[in-house]
Amino acid sequence: MYFTLFVTVILTAIVLVAAAYVIAKLLGPRSYNKVKGEPYECGIPTRGSSWLPVSIGYYLFAILFLMFDVETVFLYPWAVVVKQMGAMALFTVGFFLLVLVFGLAYAWRKGALEWK
Numbered sequence: 001m002y003f004t005l006f007v008t009v010i011l012t013a014i015v016l017v018a019a020a021y022v023i024a025k026l027l028g029p030r031s032y033n034k035v036k037g038e039p040y041e042c043g044i045p046t047r048g049s050s051w052l053p054v055s056i057g058y059y060l061f062a063i064l065f066l067m068f069d070v071e072t073v074f075l076y077p078w079a080v081v082v083k084q085m086g087a088m089a090l091f092t093v094g095f096f097l098l099v100l101v102f103g104l105a106y107a108w109r110k111g112a113l114e115w116k
Contacts (some may be wrong), residue, residue, distance in 0.1 A: 057114075060107075061113070064104075064112065064113070067100075067103065068100070068104075071096075071097075071100050074096070075093070078093050
């Protein structure tokens, strides 16, 4: 029963996405010219190249943020069932948090949290 429901949901999602894409291609405006391909910066003409390198620090900071954000998402279900699970749940989440703290300490020691 669950498998048929799962397959139905997946197929419905695929059909809806495909239908939205086809409708957008059929009904959407088609106007291509050189000006539309240029980068727009608040009405001011650009000087030089608009493709500038971005510091890797932004990416590292974003990855660390996502890592700890996902940690928080995993802690909510644990908090709901911790009384039912007993001491084993406490040890398990303790190990989970210990691994994350070691990861944070490693990133901190390597200088991933410093802006240069």
